Amino acid sequence: MPEPITRTIMETFDVPDSGYETVMMLVEMAPHVNSGLHTHPGFDSAYLLEGGLTVLELGKPDKPIRAGESWHVLPGAVHEVKIGDRNTKVLAVYVVQKGKPLATPWQPDSN
Template identity: 45%
Template sequence: MMALAGNAAAQEVKRTEIGRSPVSGDADKEIVMQLVEFPPGARSPRHFHNGEEAFHVIEGGTVQMPGKEPKERPVGERGINQRGVPHAGYTVVGDRTVKILSVYVVDKGKPLQESAP
């Protein structure tokens, strides 16, 4: 059982960039679209973006924040993460991979995401 838990914990988040384009009329910003896949055991570290993130859950699953009860991320869940506001910090629990389509409008030349406390 411990070996299985160790293997699950070793899973990594997979980010597939679907497209990137400059924002019309603003040379300092770009639009980035990604498919983000969180397999069982993967952790989405607490982070923030140098711009806005709009997301839509396309395959749901169960996640857990430290010290909290597990919570479902259902298909169709959507939202917007504001510039510079920390979010995430959960681990995928259970046996389903969570897949999220994210579209970012961010500062060109800056990291897409940065670690947050």
């Protein structure tokens, strides 16, 4: 049985004169997969190659995405991606702080 989400890093390179790096990745997701709420330590931009998905960002309306469309998420924004009923491929480009995890699962405050 294939993995529900596979991530293949295509290229990583430093952003000159900064503490950031750019990571280009192919993300493949099975139907009906949910990424779970998470954040990134930098910018997340993506282009949908195949399939369909919905981007859910806390405090914003749901954003359905079709093949051929792109979207972005600002640093630290809590969001998740829900996949439709087809296999989905995304070209994701992250510009993130070097040395930090590419994504961190989000946990609501326990206070």
